[in-house]
Amino acid sequence: TTVITFLPLCFVSGVMGKFIAVMPFAFITALIMSLGESLLILPGHLSHEKGLVFTVLGWLLFPFRVFLPVLTWLQKGCDQGLQWVVRNCYRPLLDLALANRLSTMAVALSVLMMAVALVRSGVTPFSLFPKIDANRLLAKVTFPDGTPSSVTDEATKRIEQAAFQTGQELSQSDDSIVRLVHRSVGQIAAQGEVGPDARVSGSHVGAVAVELVDGESRDVTSEQFISDWRLAAGSFPGVESLVFKTENIGPGGKAVEFKLLARSDPEAVRQLEEAVERCKEWLAQYPGVIDIDDDSHPGKWEYQIRVKPEAEAMGVSLADLAGTVRASYYGEEVMRLQRGRHEVKLMVRYPQEERRSVATLNDIRVTSPDGIKRPLDELAEIEIKRGYSEINRLSQKRSITVVADIDVAKSSLTSGQITGDMEKRLMPDLLAEYPLVSVRWEGEQEQTQESLESLGVGFIVALFAMFVLLTMEFKSYFQPLLIIAIIPFGCAGAVFGHALLGMPLTIFSMFGLVALAGVVVNDSIVLIDFINHRVRSGMPLFESLREAGRLRFRPVFLTSVTTIGGLFPLMTETSFQAQFLVPMATSLVFGLAATTLIVLVLVPVMYSFFGTLAESVMDEESDGQEVGAESATHAVA
Numbered sequence: 269t270t271v272i273t274f275l276p277l278c279f280v281s282g283v284m285g286k287f288i289a290v291m292p293f294a295f296i297t298a299l300i301m302s303l304g305e306s307l308l309i310l311p312g313h314l315s316h317e318k319g320l321v322f323t324v325l326g327w328l329l330f331p332f333r334v335f336l337p338v339l340t341w342l343q344k345g346c347d348q349g350l351q352w353v354v355r356n357c358y359r360p361l362l363d364l365a366l367a368n369r370l371s372t373m374a375v376a377l378s379v380l381m382m383a384v385a386l387v388r389s390g391v392t393p394f395s396l397f398p399k400i401d402a403n404r405l406l407a408k409v410t411f412p413d414g415t416p417s418s419v420t421d422e423a424t425k426r427i428e429q430a431a432f433q434t435g436q437e438l439s440q441s442d443d444s445i446v447r448l449v450h451r452s453v454g455q456i457a458a459q460g461e462v463g464p465d466a467r468v469s470g471s472h473v474g475a476v477a478v479e480l481v482d483g484e485s486r487d488v489t490s491e492q493f494i495s496d497w498r499l500a501a502g503s504f505p506g507v508e509s510l511v512f513k514t515e516n517i518g519p520g521g522k523a524v525e526f527k528l529l530a531r532s533d534p535e536a537v538r539q540l541e542e543a544v545e546r547c548k549e550w551l552a553q554y555p556g557v558i559d560i561d562d563d564s565h566p567g568k569w570e571y572q573i574r575v576k577p578e579a580e581a582m583g584v585s586l587a588d589l590a591g592t593v594r595a596s597y598y599g600e601e602v603m604r605l606q607r608g609r610h611e612v613k614l615m616v617r618y619p620q621e622e623r624r625s626v627a628t629l630n631d632i633r634v635t636s637p638d639g640i641k642r643p644l645d646e647l648a649e650i651e652i653k654r655g656y657s658e659i660n661r662l663s664q665k666r667s668i669t670v671v672a673d674i675d676v677a678k679s680s681l682t683s684g685q686i687t688g689d690m691e692k693r694l695m696p697d698l699l700a701e702y703p704l705v706s707v708r709w710e711g712e713q714e715q716t717q718e719s720l721e722s723l724g725v726g727f728i729v730a731l732f733a734m735f736v737l738l739t740m741e742f743k744s745y746f747q748p749l750l751i752i753a754i755i756p757f758g759c760a761g762a763v764f765g766h767a768l769l770g771m772p773l774t775i776f777s778m779f780g781l782v783a784l785a786g787v788v789v790n791d792s793i794v795l796i797d798f799i800n801h802r803v804r805s806g807m808p809l810f811e812s813l814r815e816a817g818r819l820r821f822r823p824v825f826l827t828s829v830t831t832i833g834g835l836f837p838l839m840t841e842t843s844f845q846a847q848f849l850v851p852m853a854t855s856l857v858f859g860l861a862a863t864t865l866i867v868l869v870l871v872p873v874m875y876s877f878f879g880t881l882a883e884s885v886m887d888e889e890s891d892g893q894e895v896g897a898e899s900a901t902h903a904v905a
Contacts, residue, residue, distance in 0.1 A: 269734050270786030271299050276726025277779055280719055354821050362817050365869050366810060372873050383760035386767050393682040395772040400847045402490045402514040405478040410509045413567045413657050417453055417471035423504050424451045424474040430500035431478045438488045445486045450477040490514050511559045522671040523683040527708045529665040537666060539702040544668050550694050551672045554686055556679020560672040566654040579647040583637035589648055592634045597623050682772060719775055746878050751792040754866055758788045761862020762855040780855025787860060791824050791867045799875060813872040828864040832857050
């Protein structure tokens with residue numbers, strides 16, 4: 269059953285599926301090997317208990333016999349402690365739960381609803397990927413296209429000095445927490461990025477990369493450093509965008525990222541640009557939302573020429589105007605000259621001094637179809653406007669990507685909460701006001717939906733397969749349902765654990781819940797199988813429940829405690845490499861802590877409901893005969 273619960277992790281789609289592809293195969297392989305060891309190798313070891321191997325091993329361990337009294341004292345102390353807990357804590361609690369079954373179920377369901385409310389209300393929010401304290405940071409500055417490199421160079425120098433200053437101010441010693449700084453002008457490239465963060469080159473762009481010392485060697489997080497770095501750098505006149513960010517860790521994608529799409533006709537483009545500005549203004553109202561940007565940056569200044577209606581009536585086309593302007597400024601090839609082995613083109617165009625004048629552009633003579641040469645401004649409307657540095661298209665439509673990040677130190681909102689609020693409050697009115705525009709969500713929102721959908725489908729299939737196997741084992745439809753019904757309560761414990769530690773639920777938390785389901789099922793199987801044996805032996809139902817709980821308390825408790833003890837160091841680890849697995853360990857530790865109590869108390873209570881119902885049905889069918897209760901007892905098992 270544990271192998272079955274891990275199988276959905278093998279089929280998670282999207283980028284996250286590739287990111288964790290090795291993990292479930294490693295778990296499944298370890299489980300299969302442990303099964304083989306317990307069934308084939310362990311019996312062989314136990315069969316040599318009085319043989320040569322144990323004799324030799326006893327002589328080798330002879331020097332350590334001095335510790336036997338201490339170990340024996342610890343073993344007796346633990347045994348007496350467990351017996352005291354069973355006698356004075358667990359037995360009274362189980363008797364109280366069985367005596368007040370409806371109240372017990374009401375309390376359990378209330379706890380489950382509280383866990384759901386924590387997630388739905390945002391107290392324990394969901395985020396695709398855990399916020400990792402990165403060591404590498406990046407600041408990117410973009411000026412209008414055509415800005416001299418000297419301006420960009422001065423800006424990057426100021427950002428560089430701000431990084432050194434921030435590192436010194438935040439350091440608790442004479443050594444700065446900044447390990448190195450790299451400054452570049454003319455090109456910025458972010459690996460794996462799209463939209464505004466894709467590779468950009470030109471004299472108007474620059475970047476400053478900072479590498480901090482390892483997280484264990486500093487007292488501030490990378491987010492705190494970026495916040496102070498941004499304040500120290502200040503603002504720059506004429507800048508189009510200034511973005512401070514940490515290194516992309518995980519599947520990538522911005523916290524908030526979506527595309528707005530429209531056709532390429534002028535009216536649709538106008539609506540698209542206005543819709544983008546509305547979305548950016550809306551994002552700016554959320555506290556802690558930073559680095560709001562889009563990939564529709566203006567390019568260089570250009571002359572945009574449109575044919576006047578009266579010129580179109582004379583038969584003048586835009587191609588005629590474009591050809592004449594191109595010949596005047598770029599030149600027209602009139603002949604080719606042979607110079608040695610080389611052939612040289614001879615181009616005719618306006619002199620250089622005339623090509624620098626706007627008046628010359630207006631006075632260019634264009635030959636109309638009637639043979640008359642007319643000035644360009646008589647035939648066309650000439651407008652000076654900024655062009656686009658690039659035009660992106662998706663599915664033959666013009667697209668603009670809007671992105672934003674979240675400063676976790678200043679905002680309690682997650683990407684899911686922000687995008688959900690925008691979908692509910694902004695997008696309906698926006699799309700109604702701009703009917704030629706459509707929206708497509710990307711980034712964390714798209715990846716979260718894709719990963720959770722595939723994980724959900726796989727988990728449902730795994731639960732069904734588990735139900736079939738348990739039905740074949742117990743020869744009952746109720747008992748497998750009882751075992752599977754315990755899983756949500758374990759998930760509730762994991763949610764409370766995340767809330768207690770102030771951690772958001774992440775995709776790794778979901779993976780931990782999948783693994784938790786296998787452990788919970790194992791504990792429930794152990795207890796229910798023991799109850800069945802007691803019922804089949806003729807013991808009354810409620811006495812069987814109390815006896816099974818008392819005798820199975822030790823294996824269930826020790827299984828959970830040893831697993832929690834093994835995972836606790838991982839949950840409290842602070843190294844960079846362990847941060848990916850901390851949410852998974854948190855789900856398992858708190859989920860196991862909750863399900864230990866749930867299995868030992870709630871399983872007997874739920875089992876008793878079915879037993880009571882079976883007794884009532886059998887009593888009616890036996891027409892009041894005394895054999896009804898005994899038959900019902902065996903029917904339960």
